């Protein structure tokens with residue numbers, strides 16, 4: 001008995017250290033929070049910027065809900081109606097598309113910079129792992145949202161993605177081999193991609209994911225406020241500034257500039273203008289897969305390896321990345337900041353190269369598209 | 371006199387604070403002008419011309435009809451033992467006709483040099499894209515996703531394709547207007563019935579439920 005009690009006490013103490021609720025008061029949260037000033041200080045804005053783009057998504061998403069119709073017969077036409085006939089509908093939809101990409105970009109930059117600054121170290125494990133969940137949810141947002149306009153490219157890309165999941169079963173041993181197929185059926189909701197899939201993605205995209213993100217983000221931000229900002233550097237400058245009101249005002253300035261830029265981009269630059277495809281046709285179940293289907297740019301880091309390398313290798317790589325992501329506070333516990341910075345640069349270099357030059361590399365290795 | 375770093379930051383903070391206040395004030399003004407104009411327009415009733423309204427409605431009806439058609443095919447799959455692919459005369463050796471088989475997978479039908487149907491799955495054995503229906507001069511069809519080529523005569527992938535397994539053949543039947551089954555072929559190519567092409571013309575090609583249950 002006493003042994004068990006001790007174990008419980010230790011667990012609670014460890015939780016208390018990670019989530020010090022005794023600091024949940026005006027003094028700690030508002031009056032005393034300070035943000036260190038040093039070479040990497042700019043990275044302290046990235047989380048806030050991600051939050052800003054997330055808020056833009058919530059607002060523009062609610063707008064779109066007033067006209068969007070989640071059925072296979074009407075989805076494409078309703079999106080077309082928004083862009084062609086609704087006043088400023090083009091702008092709102094474009095804003096939603098651009099801000100989604102900006103959100104994912106900031107999300108990745110935020111994860112990489114907090115990694116380099118060793119902001120995951122004890123006692124900030126909860127901040128890191130809630131962040132890692134938010135990263136996965138961010139990608140899921142993109143994946144589910146992509147399907148909603150029900151056009152040729154999106155439906156076919158989703159189809160291929162689901163089939164890749166299905167196929168990974170053949171590399172798993174024993175009982176596990178059936179899991180990916182089961183999972184695919186669960187996501188797809190039927191023998192082929194159709195209304196059931198659209199309804200599921202819709203429910204995920206507009207209700208389940210936002211609620212999940214709101215909850216986990218709440219925990220993330222609460223823990224950040226309770227712990228204050230991490231030092232982020234090996235050589236503290238000794239300088240810092242008050243979070244309230246100075247840093248938060250600077251945060252708002254950054255948000256204002258971001259809004260200004262994205263407002264202008266969304267007013268005059270259609271999101272699709274960077275895609276290699278002309279205006280997307282509605283999905284047609286009776287027809288060949290169109291040439292050159294691709295996911296959104298932020299999936300290129302797995303898409304091109306999938307195209308170029310053996311399937312099982314990519315699966316192992318992805319699984320390993322996921323494990324390392326969630327175990328980062330443990331694995332890199334004793335790694336020095338300069339070493340973390342090197343790793344962060346390598347990750348950044350990989351992401352930039354594969355995202356910008358993936359299709360070029362593909363052409364070099366295989367010849368021709370995609 | 372060296373400046374105390376703390377004081378330096380303080381002065382910097384004060385400057386930022388004032389600038390930010392001005393900036394936010396101006397931004398709020400612009401926002402209320404620009405954004406609200408956009409917001410209200412978005413929710414107002416959209417005024418469309420008669421032409422636009424006609425265009426929207428006819429497009430909507432067309433897509434509803436297409437969906438209804440697809441649903442009908444699905445229903446047919448449930449309660450019929452065979453489903454229509456196409457009339458025998460409409461089959462072509464160079465351009466396949468797509469249809470959805472009993473397992474809800476895409477498939478397509480061609481005709482062979484001797485006029486008999488070739489019916490095979492159109493779901494690429496690589497990652498499941500729908501294979502194209504145009505036959506090239508070597509007698510192959512192409513999956514556009516990663517450039518797998520398949521021979522329509524054997525279903526086998528051309529060496530070097532990312533796909534390694536052949537496209538499976540489907541069993542089929544030729545049925546005349548009076549619902550008489552004239553000829554069947556199982557997925558392994560075994561035929562039963564009338565094999566005189568002249569006597570078959572004017573009939574139609576169907577796929578059979580019993581063959582997809584075997585598969």
Ligand code: HEM
Pocket residue numbers: 043044045046047048049050051052054107110111114117119120124127128130131132133134135138213217220221224228229230231232
């Ligand atoms: C929807 C997604 C996210 C939002 C809105 C968000 C928001 C924020 C905000 C506002 C902060 C405080 C300011 C800052 O340091 O930038 C923060 C801190 C932090 N975030 Fe996130 N975050 C998100 C995702 C992530 C991800 C994906 C990770 C990493 C896997 C992560 C890890 C961290 C860490 C470690 C801190 C503490 C930084 C420090 O103490 O110096 N966050 N987040």
Ligand code: FES
Pocket residue numbers: 494495496497498499513514515516517518532533
């Ligand atoms: S899916 Fe057909 S070649 Fe890859």
